[in-house]
Amino acid sequence: MKRGNHTVSEFILLGFTSDPTTQLVLFVIFLIMYTLTVLGNSTLIMLICNDSRLHTPMYFFIGNLSFLDFWLSTVYTPKILMICISENKSISFASCVAQFFFSAGLDYSECYLLAAMAYDRYVAISKPLIYSQAMSIKLCAFFVAASYMGGFINSSIITKKTFTFDFCNDNIIDDFFCDLLPLVNLACGGKEGYQALMYFLLTSNVMIPIALILASYIFIIATVLRIRST
Numbered sequence: 001m002k003r004g005n006h007t008v009s010e011f012i013l014l015g016f017t018s019d020p021t022t023q024l025v026l027f028v029i030f031l032i033m034y035t036l037t038v039l040g041n042s043t044l045i046m047l048i049c050n051d052s053r054l055h056t057p058m059y060f061f062i063g064n065l066s067f068l069d070f071w072l073s074t075v076y077t078p079k080i081l082m083i084c085i086s087e088n089k090s091i092s093f094a095s096c097v098a099q100f101f102f103s104a105g106l107d108y109s110e111c112y113l114l115a116a117m118a119y120d121r122y123v124a125i126s127k128p129l130i131y132s133q134a135m136s137i138k139l140c141a142f143f144v145a146a147s148y149m150g151g152f153i154n155s156s157i158i159t160k161k162t163f164t165f166d167f168c169n170d171n172i173i174d175d176f177f178c179d180l181l182p183l184v185n186l187a188c189g190g191k192e193g194y195q196a197l198m199y200f201l202l203t204s205n206v207m208i209p210i211a212l213i214l215a216s217y218i219f220i221i222a223t224v225l226r227i228r229s230t
Contacts, residue, residue, distance in 0.1 A: 027084035109151030118216035
C-alpha cells in the first residue's frame with residue numbers, strides 16, 4: 001500500500017493513553033478479563049462435550065457461541081496487552097489485515113448464530129412434541145456451518161475492499177486494534193461504492209439476524225400467552 005511516495009508496512013496503534021501508570025492498570029484489568037473469558041468459555045465447552053446430558057441442540061449452539069467468544073477475545077486482547085506494557089505500538093500490515101479479517105468474520109458469524117439460537121428456542125417452545133425431530137443434528141450442524149460461512153464470506157469482501165485503499169493520509173490508528181472506521185479515515189481515495197457495500201453488509205450481517213431474532217421471540221411470546229396453565 002502506498003502512502004504518498006512511501007510504502008505502508010505497518011500501522012501505529014495509539015491505544016487508550018500514554019500514561020505509564022494508567023497503562024499498567026489497564027493491562028491488569030484486560031489480563032483479568034481475558035483470563036476469565038478464556039477459562040469460562042473453555043470450561044463451558046469441555047462440560048458440553050463431556051456431559052452426554054448436554055448433547056442437545058440448545059447446548060450445541062451455546063458451545064459454538066462460547067467457541068466464537070473465545071477466539072474473538074483472542075483476536076484483540078493479546079495485542080492490547082502488548083500495547084499497554086510495551087513502548088512499541090506498531091502492528092505490521094499483514095497482522096492488521098489478519099486481525100481485521102478474523103474479528104469481522106467472528107463478529108458476523110456470531111450474529112447469524114444468535115439468529116439460529118433464537119429459532120431453536122422458538123421451535124422448542126412452539127413445537128415441543130416434535131422438537132427433537134425438527135431440530136435434528138444435521139439441521140443444527142447446517143445452521144452452525146452456514147453461520148461461519150456467511151460470516152467469513154462477508155468478512156472476506158469487506159477486508160479485500162478496505163485494504164485495497166491507498167493509505168496516504170497517515171499510518172496512525174487512533175484505536176487499540178485495526179478497526180473499520182479508523183482505517184477508512186486513513187484512506188485518501190478509492191472510496192467510491194464503499195458506502196453502498198457497508199449498507200449491504202450492515203443489512204445482511206446485522207439487520208437481518210436482528211429481524212429474525214425479534215420475529216422468533218415475538219412468536220415465542222405469542223405461544224406462551226396462548227398456554228392455558230399457571
